[in-house]
Amino acid sequence: MDSNGVDMKLVEGTAGYVLEDVPHLSDYIHDLPTYPNPLQSNAAYSVVRQYFVHEDDTVMEKIVVHKDSPRGTHFRRAGPRQKVYFKPADVRACIVTCGGLCPGLNTVIREIVCGLHFMYGVTEVIGVDCGFRGFYSKNTVTLTPKVVSDIHKRGGTILGTSRGGHDTSKIVDNIQDREINQVYIIGGDGTQKGASAIYKEIRRRGLKVAVAGIPKTIDNDIPVIDKSFGFDTAVEEAQRAINAAHVEATSVENGIGLVKLMGRYSGFIAMYATLASRDVDCCLIPESPFYLEGKGGLYEFIEKHLRENGHMVIVIAEGAGQDLVAESIEQQDASGNKLLKDVGLWMSLKIREHFAKQRKMEITLKYIDPTYMIRAIPANASDNVYSTLLAQSAVHGAMAGYTGFISGLVNGRHTYIPLNRITEKQNKVVITDRMWARMLSSTNQPSFMNPPQGTTEATE
Numbered sequence: 117m118d119s120n121g122v123d124m125k126l127v128e129g130t131a132g133y134v135l136e137d138v139p140h141l142s143d144y145i146h147d148l149p150t151y152p153n154p155l156q157s158n159a160a161y162s163v164v165r166q167y168f169v170h171e172d173d174t175v176m177e178k179i180v181v182h183k184d185s186p187r188g189t190h191f192r193r194a195g196p197r198q199k200v201y202f203k204p205a206d207v208r209a210c211i212v213t214c215g216g217l218c219p220g221l222n223t224v225i226r227e228i229v230c231g232l233h234f235m236y237g238v239t240e241v242i243g244v245d246c247g248f249r250g251f252y253s254k255n256t257v258t259l260t261p262k263v264v265s266d267i268h269k270r271g272g273t274i275l276g277t278s279r280g281g282h283d284t285s286k287i288v289d290n291i292q293d294r295e296i297n298q299v300y301i302i303g304g305d306g307t308q309k310g311a312s313a314i315y316k317e318i319r320r321r322g323l324k325v326a327v328a329g330i331p332k333t334i335d336n337d338i339p340v341i342d343k344s345f346g347f348d349t350a351v352e353e354a355q356r357a358i359n360a361a362h363v364e365a366t367s368v369e370n371g372i373g374l375v376k377l378m379g380r381y382s383g384f385i386a387m388y389a390t391l392a393s394r395d396v397d398c399c400l401i402p403e404s405p406f407y408l409e410g411k412g413g414l415y416e417f418i419e420k421h422l423r424e425n426g427h428m429v430i431v432i433a434e435g436a437g438q439d440l441v442a443e444s445i446e447q448q449d450a451s452g453n454k455l456l457k458d459v460g461l462w463m464s465l466k467i468r469e470h471f472a473k474q475r476k477m478e479i480t481l482k483y484i485d486p487t488y489m490i491r492a493i494p495a496n497a498s499d500n501v502y503s504t505l506l507a508q509s510a511v512h513g514a515m516a517g518y519t520g521f522i523s524g525l526v527n528g529r530h531t532y533i534p535l536n537r538i539t540e541k542q543n544k545v546v547i548t549d550r551m552w553a554r555m556l557s558s559t560n561q562p563s564f565m566n567p568p569q570g571t572t573e574a575t576e
């Protein structure tokens with residue numbers, strides 16, 4: 117049993133080989149008919165040698181091994197199978213998008229619709245309006261290749277999205293009422309927990325409905341997968357804000373450019389944007405606590421840096437330093453996520469206040485908050501390709517009868533990962549790993565490891 121009380125499908129082999137397999141409709145519905153995969157007669161694919169994925173193909177989770185290491189955990193390789201468990205004419209698919217926006221959402225929607233249509237001949241695809249609650253409180257939209265043909269060029273999601281409103285039983289009732297038999301759920305960690313609940317309820321009711329998740333998270337906080345779609349686009353867009361901060365900071369005496377980037381619990385966007393830019397002198401993320409006052413603190417670093425260089429750029433992830441920003445009431449959004457205090461604004465006030473009080477140095481600070489600008493844009497070329505492949509993998513998986521899975525990239529290979537595996541924990545920057553060290557050595561910022569006594573607490 118996993119921590120959510122779901123049976124894990126483990127297959128063990130020699131030398132410590134473990135396959136963490138994904139559920140299949142035939143696990144709980146017996147004697148399901150199968151059909152030849154229509155791709156066999158598809159003009160585009162029929163010429164491709166070994167187009168179908170071999171039953172036994174799996175992908176290793178850890179690829180750095182020692183001579184005597186066990187072979188370890190593997191995931192099923194994604195891709196089309198020889199046999200499918202749905203007759204195309206019988207498929208009635210739906211797509212829903214939940215949680216915050218992310219570049220590439222429309223591409224995933226487009227490619228699920230086009231993949232189903234052009235690869236499998238499925239014509240009935242509906243879009244659920246505005247997230248999970250759309251299953252029972254909104255109308256649906258019909259999705260055809262024509263409707264979605266150019267949506268990948270637009271940011272956001274044409275279906276709309278929302279937080280909260282997940283009522284498993286009502287959602288599954290609706291799936292049953294509408295005779296939907298493939299559910300594609302695009303969203304982050306919360307959404308995939310919702311997808312897992314839907315899958316379990318569908319299985320409890322014994323329905324022939326495949327549930328496929330496509331992980332979406334601009335924060336890159338989904339574990340196991342190499343990275344989430346839209347992440348690169350967001351990092352790229354963040355460069356524009358950092359460049360502006362740099363231009364502002366270098367154009368005045370003792371200029372400071374402060375940029376706040378997304379990252380609720382995970383600082384990947386801030387870390388990668390910093391590494392990409394090289395103009396950043398200090399990067400602050402939720403995983404690495406910092407302090408302001410005293411020896412080794414942020415103020416000391418700023419002062420020293422300004423004296424030596426005359427300007428500086430600071431990038432802060434929205435979830436960083438939340439313990440420092442004093443406020444009494446903790447608030448949550450509709451999904452139960454902690455509502456963050458505006459650390460960027462707070463920090464800009466604190467730095468200004470500190471230097472004004474100290475009277476040693478006059479500074480000019482410009483605060484740039486591009487929060488929503490980095491996620492409300494269309495995917496760049498590489499994220500478009502990535503989103504396309506994730507969507508196609510999800511379609512192949514659902515057609516092959518797999519369920520309760522997400523399609524995800526593991527060590528550069530497309531795989532099917534059990535839903536429960538990615539909802540158990542969040543992916544975070546490990547500050548004892550080499551990537552954080554690379555980042556620190558690019559900025560030369562303090563590690564903030566040894567706060568002097570009495571300076572770590574909220575300062576107001």
Ligand SMILES: Nc1ncnc2c1ncn2[C@@H]1O[C@H](COP(=O)(O)OP(=O)(O)OP(=O)(O)O)[C@@H](O)[C@H]1O
Nearest residue numbers: 215216279280281282303304305306307309310451
């Ligand atoms: N534990 C859970 N069980 C069932 N549904 C959940 C759970 N957590 C969240 N959800 C539902 O999933 C949807 C999206 O959740 P949330 O707002 O946390 O965004 P997310 O998918 O984590 O995306 P992101 O955080 O990247 O914006 C909401 O409709 C919420 O009700």
Ligand SMILES: O=P(O)(O)OC[C@H]1O[C@](O)(CO)[C@@H](O)[C@@H]1O
Nearest residue numbers: 215216217334335378379380449
């Ligand atoms: O304002 P919203 O839509 O709730 O989204 C903000 C949150 O969404 C995220 O981008 C995750 O999708 C977080 O980084 C951020 O805290």
Ligand SMILES: [Mg+2]
Nearest residue numbers: 215304305306
């Ligand atoms: Mg989330």
